[in-house]
Amino acid sequence: MSHPISNLPKRTEKPRNKGITLALDKGFSVRQAEDFCEATSNYTDIVKLGWGTSLVTQNLKEKLDVYKNYNIPVYFGGTLFEAYVLRDELDKYVQLLQDHNIEYLEVSNGTIWLSDKRKNEIIKDLSKDFTVLSEVGSKNPDDIIPPYKWVKMIESELEAGAWKVICEARESGTVGVFRPNGEIRSGLIDEIADQISIEHLLFEAPNKDQQVWFIRKFGSNVNLGNIQPAEVISVETLRLGLRSDTLFDFYSIDDKEIRDLYSDNKSDLSQESSS
Numbered sequence: 001m002s003h004p005i006s007n008l009p010k011r012t013e014k015p016r017n018k019g020i021t022l023a024l025d026k027g028f029s030v031r032q033a034e035d036f037c038e039a040t041s042n043y044t045d046i047v048k049l050g051w052g053t054s055l056v057t058q059n060l061k062e063k064l065d066v067y068k069n070y071n072i073p074v075y076f077g078g079t080l081f082e083a084y085v086l087r088d089e090l091d092k093y094v095q096l097l098q099d100h101n102i103e104y105l106e107v108s109n110g111t112i113w114l115s116d117k118r119k120n121e122i123i124k125d126l127s128k129d130f131t132v133l134s135e136v137g138s139k140n141p142d143d144i145i146p147p148y149k150w151v152k153m154i155e156s157e158l159e160a161g162a163w164k165v166i167c168e169a170r171e172s173g174t175v176g177v178f179r180p181n182g183e184i185r186s187g188l189i190d191e192i193a194d195q196i197s198i199e200h201l202l203f204e205a206p207n208k209d210q211q212v213w214f215i216r217k218f219g220s221n222v223n224l225g226n227i228q229p230a231e232v233i234s235v236e237t238l239r240l241g242l243r244s245d246t247l248f249d250f251y252s253i254d255d256k257e258i259r260d261l262y263s264d265n266k267s268d269l270s271q272e273s274s275s
Helices: 032-039 060-069 077-085 091-098 116-126 147-160 185-196 210-217 228-239 256-274
Strands: 021-025 046-049 074-076 104-107 131-136 162-167 203-204 226-227
Touching: 021 032, 021 228, 032 060, 046 131, 060 074, 074 104, 074 116, 077 104, 104 116, 116 131, 116 147, 131 147, 147 162, 147 185, 185 203, 210 226, 210 228, 226 228
Parallel strands: 021 046, 021 226, 046 074, 104 131, 131 162, 162 203, 203 226
Antiparallel strands: none
């Protein structure tokens, strides 16, 4: 930052173990990937090629090379993993990753039925050769998993070898840790965070209000996923208190006179808006 200002929260540095921003690539071209990396590579920690897009992406190798040149790990969406498992072709999926030198992968069962036991066996096996992100939560908005079961599944998947456990929300932010209207299931989050260290979790939060909520609750270095590429810079400003939504969450001031002035101005604005 060329002109630093005081009282900015301390952000972790890449490669990060916490404070991760995971961006969702839904079908970028090679040129779009280049532009994206040029603008955001300092703030993008991982890129997910959404659901099964990697199988229908033209010039996939060239695009993967772009991300590699910027030291941004890429993995293929969990739905693609599920598509291979559904066909009992997990070995073909592993071969696909190896052919493209993919080092990260997602193990999920948000759409297909996969027993907890089998899921953990897969995590344990694949974590020997890959960095595994597992995912907990259903893509079906009517499938409500009780908090105690979330905790149990997350704990077992971390024990099996998952590097991070993703808390499901989809790209819409309307399932899993969110209600169908996008409202955060705060009681569920509290229950999980009370028993599991936040640095082991990655919360899918595609919408700004959701990002703000997590940053305010857990701080600048909370792990966030399913971030739209065009919103990566925006998310970084939220993390640093450089956007109005979090400006006063990461702002420290000892001058009572200035603090009172702000309160008075805020009161005046409120009265004007109501008049």
